[in-house]
Amino acid sequence: MSTSPDRIAALAAELSALLGDRGVTTDLRGREKASVDGARMSPILAEQLPLGLADLVAFPQNAEQIAEVVAAAVRHGVPVTPRGKGTGNYGQAIPMPDGLVLDMSKARAVVEVGDGYITAEAGTPMVVLENAARETGQQILMYPSTAQSSLGGFLSGGSGGTGSIKHGSNSNGYFVKALDVVFASPEAALVHVEGEDAQPYVHTYGTAGIIARATIALEPMQDWRGFYASFPTFEAATGVIRQIGRLEPTPRLVSADRETIVNALPDDPAIVKDRASLRAILDVATLEAATALVEGAGGRVEDVREGPQHTVRISMLSYNHPIEWLQKSDPGVYFHVEVSGDALVDRLDEVQSVYPGALLHIEAQHDRPIGMLAAPYVSAEEVYAGYDRLVALNVGYHSPHQWFVDHHPDRTREVAATTDPEGLLNPGKLVAATAPTGAKVS
Secondary structure, X not given: OOOOHHHHHHHHHHHHHHHOHHXXXXXXXXXXXXXXXXXXXXXXXXXXXOOOOOOEEEOOOOHHHHHHHHHHHHHHOOOEEEEOOOOOOOOOOOOOOOOEEEEOOOOOXXXXXXXXXXXXXXXXXHHHHHHHHHOOOEEEOOEOOOOXXXXXXXXXXXXXXXXXXXXXOOOOOOOEEEEEEEOXXXXXXXXXXXXXXXXXXXXXXXXXXXXXXXEEEEEEOOOEEEEEEEEOOHHHHHHHHHHHHOOOOOOOEEEEEOHHHHOOOOOEOOEOOOOEEEEEEEEHHHHHHHHHHHHHOOOEXXXXXXXXXXXXXXXXXXXXXXXXXXXXXXXXXXXXXXXXXXXXXXXXXXXXOOOOOOEEEEEOOOOOXXXXXXXXXXXXHHHHHHHHHHHHOOOEEEOOOOOOOOOOHHHHHHHHHHHOXXXXXXXXXXXXXXXXXXXXXX
């Protein structure tokens, strides 16, 4: 699908009048920058790039301008691809049918911090929300491993991260208290939805409505510490990850890696080369118990660090990030699959044998361990063939090699039929699956 140059030119002129000359660009370099995300992390997606190129990019500075930009695009029949910080890894922010990229990174005002909630505009970085909450003696329930990700991006494309051991995913029904969303309407409007009515717009990539402002839940602030331990073997580290994850008060994060991945991570005296590493964000009250578990498994505590800068650093070495460092250390070699289940600990060797040369990054989670299984890439067919072998081991998986909505897709299509009847919101992302996407383990 291609939008006519006349429509693009007319929209660009209208947006320049609305946002000013710096609020919109048709410059090739700017359009290229706005048309990529972290999709190259998947060799399957990398083989298909480029997926699309924006015709123009708009930079609204608040929620009201987001609504006005979308309305203008709808009047001109131009597709709209919403974008936060562009840190997603799966192509969801790439404008597949060209058109307009709606870059919301400048709409970053914290509107209100109250008892148990914080309201901010879509482009606000999650770490800014955490800092604002901390000033009132509170904390956000969770934030993604890339702490600089935007609020709208995390709600639209992310699912969990630091804090998920206790709270699960951001679509659990109590993390998001309210949203102001924008539909594909020719009239600028912010539609306010609360509670369960907000859920159809979470983790659906803006296909049913673009999040312009959000209110998320807060809880009382805790005294966190960055906790670093090392072990002679990865098996020793995985042997205690569930126990540490079950400490009370619940840890905010617990991650572990084997030596090969550790050696690819940034240099840090607390992350000892050639030893398995466990990193955690722990309530200060659990440090003694965590130390006993580590030492009981033959490990040693390398450091305990105080301060939010240290806990954010640990977040930035969780979930996908260790695999990204592994890929940087050996470019063009590794793919990964998201995995879950107690088998990641209890049947570790079998899980890693699903793909030749596989390496597991593991995380404690609220019900069972999760992780990223990385292995040398051969072909898409070989990647997909491993999914059945994972299921046979009672391992859940989610494929990071696709860009389409797979969270309540039927519900999303039903909502979008009303909110986006012309299919202008992030086209190409609300489609039928063309490859295996994932399986949960009960």
